[in-house]
Amino acid sequence: MQCAESLRIQAYFDGEVxxxxxxxxxxxxxxxxxCRALLGDLAQTRARLRRxxxxxxxxxxxxERIARTLDTEAAADASRAGDAxxxxDAxxxxxxxxxxxxxxxxxxxxxxSSWRTRPFWQGVLGGAVSALAAGLAFxxxxxxPRDALxxxxxxxxVRSLMPEHLTDVVSTDRHTVKxxxxxxxxxxxxxxxxxxxxxxxxxxxxDYFGHQRAAVVVYEHGAHVINVFAWVAGGERLPDLTTRSxxxxxxxxxxxxxxxxxxxxxxxxxxxLVRLLRDLGESDAx
Amino acid sequence: MPHLDAAYRFARWLSHSSDEAQxxxxxxxxxxxxxxxxxxxxxxKAWLLAIVRNCHATARQQEQRRGxxxxxxxxxxxxxxxxxxxxxxxESASAALDDKRALxxxxxxxxxxxxxxxxxxxxxxxxxxxxxxxxxxxxxxxMSRLARARAALKVKWLEEAKGGPRAVR
Numbered sequence: 001m002q003c004a005e006s007l008r009i010q011a012y013f014d015g016e017v018x019x020x021x022x023x024x025x026x027x028x029x030x031x032x033x034x035c036r037a038l039l040g041d042l043a044q045t046r047a048r049l050r051r052x053x054x055x056x057x058x059x060x061x062x063x064e065r066i067a068r069t070l071d072t073e074a075a076a077d078a079s080r081a082g083d084a085x086x087x088x089d090a091x092x093x094x095x096x097x098x099x100x101x102x103x104x105x106x107x108x109x110x111x112x113s114s115w116r117t118r119p120f121w122q123g124v125l126g127g128a129v130s131a132l133a134a135g136l137a138f139x140x141x142x143x144x145p146r147d148a149l150x151x152x153x154x155x156x157x158v159r160s161l162m163p164e165h166l167t168d169v170v171s172t173d174r175h176t177v178k179x180x181x182x183x184x185x186x187x188x189x190x191x192x193x194x195x196x197x198x199x200x201x202x203x204x205x206x207d208y209f210g211h212q213r214a215a216v217v218v219y220e221h222g223a224h225v226i227n228v229f230a231w232v233a234g235g236e237r238l239p240d241l242t243t244r245s246x247x248x249x250x251x252x253x254x255x256x257x258x259x260x261x262x263x264x265x266x267x268x269x270x271x272x273l274v275r276l277l278r279d280l281g282e283s284d285a286x
Numbered sequence: 287m288p289h290l291d292a293a294y295r296f297a298r299w300l301s302h303s304s305d306e307a308q309x310x311x312x313x314x315x316x317x318x319x320x321x322x323x324x325x326x327x328x329x330x331k332a333w334l335l336a337i338v339r340n341c342h343a344t345a346r347q348q349e350q351r352r353g354x355x356x357x358x359x360x361x362x363x364x365x366x367x368x369x370x371x372x373x374x375x376x377e378s379a380s381a382a383l384d385d386k387r388a389l390x391x392x393x394x395x396x397x398x399x400x401x402x403x404x405x406x407x408x409x410x411x412x413x414x415x416x417x418x419x420x421x422x423x424x425x426x427x428x429m430s431r432l433a434r435a436r437a438a439l440k441v442k443w444l445e446e447a448k449g450g451p452r453a454v455r
Contacts, residue, residue, distance in 0.1 A: 006433065007429050007430070010436075011414070011429065016414050041437075041440055045408075045436050045439060045440055046408050048389065048443070049389070049404070049408045050408065052382075052389040053386070053390070053409060054295075054390065055409065056291075057291045058290045058293070059304070059308065061308075062294065062308045062311060062312070063287060063290060065312060066287060066290070066315045067287070069312060069315070070316070070319050073316065074319075
């Protein structure tokens with residue numbers, strides 16, 4: 001007798017579910033004999049396969065044969081390629097290789113330690129591949145964290161729009177909001193009510209991201225919420241003005257504080273608030 | 287050479303022959319080497335196995351075009367013999383060898399598409415997403431195939447245990 005949950009049980013067994021679903025599935029299995037039995041079967045099958053199925057290594061002769069083939073290929077490659085044209089050719093070569101039947105790589109770039117950069121033929125290829133790898137590494141080092149930051153800020157904004165998540169301290173008085181941060185966040189950002197300019201202060205919140213408790217000041221402009229995040233600047237470079245998932249994001253920096261403002265209001269509305277805050281912050285810092 | 291063993295194992299199961307597997311793997315490494323995507327690949331192993339699979343499919347197509355009919359596969363005694371030599375006492379070694387042969391038979395009897403997801407998951411430890419990329423099917427299909435493959439293997443193995451003298455642990 002199979003339970004309707006059997007595919008979820010399997011996914012749980014294979015480590016393909018998040019912690020929340022896992023807890024959910026464990027609760028279900030406690031009360032479902034069919035699923036408990038399935039978990040037992042899955043474990044048994046895996047154990048038997050891993051114990052008894054041939055797990056041969058590639059023959060040494062094959063290893064040597066491939067090494068020779070690739071050496072020849074690499075030598076031909078290196079003599080064909082000029083230094084700079086190599087990089088420029090990269091996308092074209094990748095394109096033809098794909099057409100030749102190589103499938104697309106799986107997922108987004110995560111690791112740089114590709115096997116092609118391993119010492120084995122690094123020497124053979126001379127500088128060409130390692131230079132390219134270094135270039136990629138450089139790009140990834142400096143783009144990936146900025147993207148992560150952007151994602152984090154937008155995610156925090158979206159989270160804040162869920163019921164009861166917008167503010168921890170509700171006040172239109174900056175003398176209430178600002179001291180509140182002292183106990184709840186790692187930074188003390190500029191807080192002001194720009195109601196006359198159309199930006200109403202609604203409160204503050206502490207969000208945890210970038211490994212610190214960021215202070216968030218919440219403004220409303222008409223029907224739009226604008227979250228202004230502030231945290232201690234690390235060495236990171238800030239993204240430019242960006243639109244992500246339909247939200248506009250602006251970054252700026254005053255003193256040692258990094259700011260990001262996120263909103264679904266228009267660019268003009270967002271940038272006006274950014275200008276007000278920046279001016280205020282700079283006169284504050286002096 | 288990273289993932290060479292995994293590539294070889296996978297090719298062997300696809301082709302049922304060590305010689306053919308070696309040719310396939312060499313071709314796959316050459317293709318992989320020529321592609322700059324390798325540098326950007328998040329998971330070189332899944333990517334390489336996908337190329338191995340393509341190379342095998344290409345080889346099969348060429349054989350068919352030439353009207354070549356492959357001989358029925360012979361069980362390869364090579365690895366069993368290694369186990370026998372390595373084990374401390376001959377009796378437990380032959381029991382282990384029986385288990386191995388039985389499992390090889392069961393695996394060989396599975397449909398190829400079931401065998402392949404099972405190998406990629408249980409032996410090569412690929413995620414569903416990676417298996418989907420290697421086998422070029424949606425993740426949902428990977429999940430259902432995997433479930434069917436596991437159930438089928440279990441059923442065959444219980445049948446064998448009932449019919450044969452040796453109890454399967």
